[in-house]
Amino acid sequence: MPEPRVVLYAPSSTAVPEVSRPVTAWRRLWDNATLRKTVIIVALALAWEGYARILDNPLLFPTLTDTLGAVVDHVRDGSLPARTWTSLRVLVVGFGSGVVLAAILTVVAINTRIGTDILETLTAMFNPLPAIALLPLALIWFGLGMGSLVFVLTHSVLWAVALNTHAGFLGVSQTQRMVGRNYELRGLRYVFLILIPAAFPSILTGLKIGWAFAWRTLIAAELVFGVSSGQGGLGWFIFENRNVLDIPAVFAGLLTVIVIGLAVENLVFRTIERRTIRRWGVQA
Amino acid sequence: MARLLEVDRCTLRYRTDRAVVTATHRVSFHVEQGDRYVLLGPSGCGKSTLLKAVGGYIMPDEGEIRIKGHPVCGAGADRMMVFQEFDQLLPWKTVLENVAFPLRAARRMSARAATEKAMHYVEKVHLTRVAHSHPHTLSGGMKQRVAIARGMAMEPDILLMDEPFAALDALTRRQMQDELLRLWDDTRFTVLFVTHSIGEAIKIGSRILLLSPHPGQVRADVEDVGQATPEVAAQLEQRIHDLLFAPAGDAGAGLPAMAEHA
Numbered sequence: 001m002p003e004p005r006v007v008l009y010a011p012s013s014t015a016v017p018e019v020s021r022p023v024t025a026w027r028r029l030w031d032n033a034t035l036r037k038t039v040i041i042v043a044l045a046l047a048w049e050g051y052a053r054i055l056d057n058p059l060l061f062p063t064l065t066d067t068l069g070a071v072v073d074h075v076r077d078g079s080l081p082a083r084t085w086t087s088l089r090v091l092v093v094g095f096g097s098g099v100v101l102a103a104i105l106t107v108v109a110i111n112t113r114i115g116t117d118i119l120e121t122l123t124a125m126f127n128p129l130p131a132i133a134l135l136p137l138a139l140i141w142f143g144l145g146m147g148s149l150v151f152v153l154t155h156s157v158l159w160a161v162a163l164n165t166h167a168g169f170l171g172v173s174q175t176q177r178m179v180g181r182n183y184e185l186r187g188l189r190y191v192f193l194i195l196i197p198a199a200f201p202s203i204l205t206g207l208k209i210g211w212a213f214a215w216r217t218l219i220a221a222e223l224v225f226g227v228s229s230g231q232g233g234l235g236w237f238i239f240e241n242r243n244v245l246d247i248p249a250v251f252a253g254l255l256t257v258i259v260i261g262l263a264v265e266n267l268v269f270r271t272i273e274r275r276t277i278r279r280w281g282v283q284a
Numbered sequence: 285m286a287r288l289l290e291v292d293r294c295t296l297r298y299r300t301d302r303a304v305v306t307a308t309h310r311v312s313f314h315v316e317q318g319d320r321y322v323l324l325g326p327s328g329c330g331k332s333t334l335l336k337a338v339g340g341y342i343m344p345d346e347g348e349i350r351i352k353g354h355p356v357c358g359a360g361a362d363r364m365m366v367f368q369e370f371d372q373l374l375p376w377k378t379v380l381e382n383v384a385f386p387l388r389a390a391r392r393m394s395a396r397a398a399t400e401k402a403m404h405y406v407e408k409v410h411l412t413r414v415a416h417s418h419p420h421t422l423s424g425g426m427k428q429r430v431a432i433a434r435g436m437a438m439e440p441d442i443l444l445m446d447e448p449f450a451a452l453d454a455l456t457r458r459q460m461q462d463e464l465l466r467l468w469d470d471t472r473f474t475v476l477f478v479t480h481s482i483g484e485a486i487k488i489g490s491r492i493l494l495l496s497p498h499p500g501q502v503r504a505d506v507e508d509v510g511q512a513t514p515e516v517a518a519q520l521e522q523r524i525h526d527l528l529f530a531p532a533g534d535a536g537a538g539l540p541a542m543a544e545h546a
Binding site for chain 1: 339340359360361363364369371374375376385386390418420421
C-alpha cells in the first residue's frame with residue numbers, strides 16, 4: 001500500500017499581485033451618505049423652485065426663494081425663533097415625560113407577569129387612539145396651555161416607546177439573560193446593565209417613532225389652539241399667517257418644522273446610532 | 285473535606301406546553317479539584333440540562349447538587365458558564381470590557397484592578413491585538429476564546445462549558461481543544477465540559493461520564509482518560525461508541541455507575 005506523500009511548494013519568488021487596492025475617489029464620495037442625501041435635498045429644492053416659478057401663483061405655492069425670504073424676515077423680527085423655542089420646550093417636556101413613563105411601565109412589565117399583562121392591555125387600548133382625539137378632553141382637564149399639550153404629547157410618545165422597548169426586552173437572547181444571571185446581576189442592575197443595552201436597537205427605534213409622533217401631535221395641537229401663556233408655537237404661527245394669507249410665512253413655518261425634524265434625525269439620532277448600535281455591530 | 289461538586293441522585297424535569305419531560309433520572313457523579321470532567325452522550329441524554337442545573341438555572345426535582353458541600357440555589361459567579369452561542373459576549377462591550385465586566389459586577393473589583401486582571405487573561409488566550417475591538421469584528425473561535433478568558437479571569441470554583449466548540453469549523457475546533465488543554469496545564473482549573481463528540485471527550489477529558497438518553501441516566505464512568513496513547517484512545521473511542529449505541533439491557537443499563545478503566 002503506498003504511503004501518503006506531502007509535496008511542498010517553495011514560496012513564490014515573483015511579486016504577488018496586489019492583495020488590496022484603494023477604492024476610487026468617486027466611489028468613496030458616493031459612499032458618503034450625507035453627500036447622497038444632500039444631493040436629494042438639493043434636487044427637491046430645485047424642483048420646488050422650478051415648479052413654483054412655472055405656476056407663478058404665490059398665494060397657492062410660493063417659490064423657495066420667497067419662502068426663504070419669509071424665513072429671514074421672521075427670524076429678524078424674532079417671531080420665528082420665539083415660536084420655535086415655545087414649541088421645542090413643550091416638545092421636550094412631553095417627550096421626556098412619555099419616555100420616563102414608558103421606562104417605568106416596561107421595567108415593571110419585564111419583572112412581573114401582571115405588569116406584562118397591564119402593559120399589553122394598555123398598549124392595545126391606547127396605542128390606536130390618536131393623541132389629537134384626546135385634545136378636547138385635555139382642554140377641559142388642564143385648560144388652555146402647556147398642561148394640555150404635554151398631556152397629549154405624553155400620550156403620543158408613551159405607547160410607541162413602551163411597545164418597542166418591551167418588544168426589545170423580550171427579544172434579548174436567552175444566552176445573554178443567562179450571562180447576566182451568571183454575573184449575579186439582579187433587579188434594576190440587571191435591567192440597566194444587560195437588558196437595556198441588549199435591547200437598545202429596539203429602544204432607539206421606539207424613541208425615533210415617539211419623537212416623530214410627538215412632533216406631529218404638537219404641531220397639530222397648536223393648529224387647534226396655540227396660546228400658551230400668551231404665546232403660541234410653530235403650529236400657531238402657521239395658522240395665524242394663513243389667516244392673513246401670508247402664504248410664504250406659512251411655508252416658512254412648515255419649512256422650519258421640516259428642518260428641525262431633519263436636524264434631529266440626522267444629528268441626534270444618527271450620532272447615537274453611530275456611537276452605539278453601529279459600533280457594536282448589532283445593526284448594519 | 286466536602287467534594288468540589290457533588291451531583292446526588294439528580295432528577296431534572298422541564299415543562300413544555302404539553303408535557304413535563306424528564307431530562308435526567310437520578311444521575312449521580314462528583315467532580316474533584318482539577319478534574320476535566322466531561323459529560324458525554326447523544327442528544328436527549330440531558331447533559332446540557334444537567335450543566336444548566338449545576339449552573340443554577342434549573343432546580344432539580346429530586347436529589348441535590350452541592351458545591352463544596354453547599355446546595356446550589358440559583359446562578360452564581362462561582363460557576364462561570366461558557367456557552368456554545370457566539371452571542372454570549374455582550375456586543376456593546378469590547379473584548380477587554382467583556383472580560384473585566386463580571387469582575388466588577390460580581391466580584392466588586394475596582395475598575396483598574398479588573399482591567400489589569402482582564403488584560404492578563406486576554407493575553408493568556410492570545411487576543412491582546414483585539415483587546416479593544418468589539419465582539420462583532422471577531423471570528424467564532426476568537427469569540428469563544430474571549431468567553432473562556434472571561435470564565436477563567438473570574439477564577440471560579442468550576443468552569444462550566446456547554447459544547448463550547450460545537451459551532452466552530454473542524455480546524456478551529458481542534459486548535460481550540462489544544463489551547464484549552466494548554467491553559468489547563470497552566471492553571472489547573474476545574475472544568476465540567478459537555479459534548480456529544482466522543483473524540484472531543486477523549487481529547488479534553490480526564491474523566492468521562494457516559495449518559496444514555498430518554499431520560500438521561502448514567503451509563504458508564506471512564507476514569508484516567510488523560511494519559512491514553514493514540515492506540516488506546518482509538519480503542520476507547522470504539523468502546524464508548526459501542527456502549528452508547530448498544531441496545532439497552534446489553535451492557536448493564538440501569539445499574540449504578542459502572543467503572544471503566546482505560
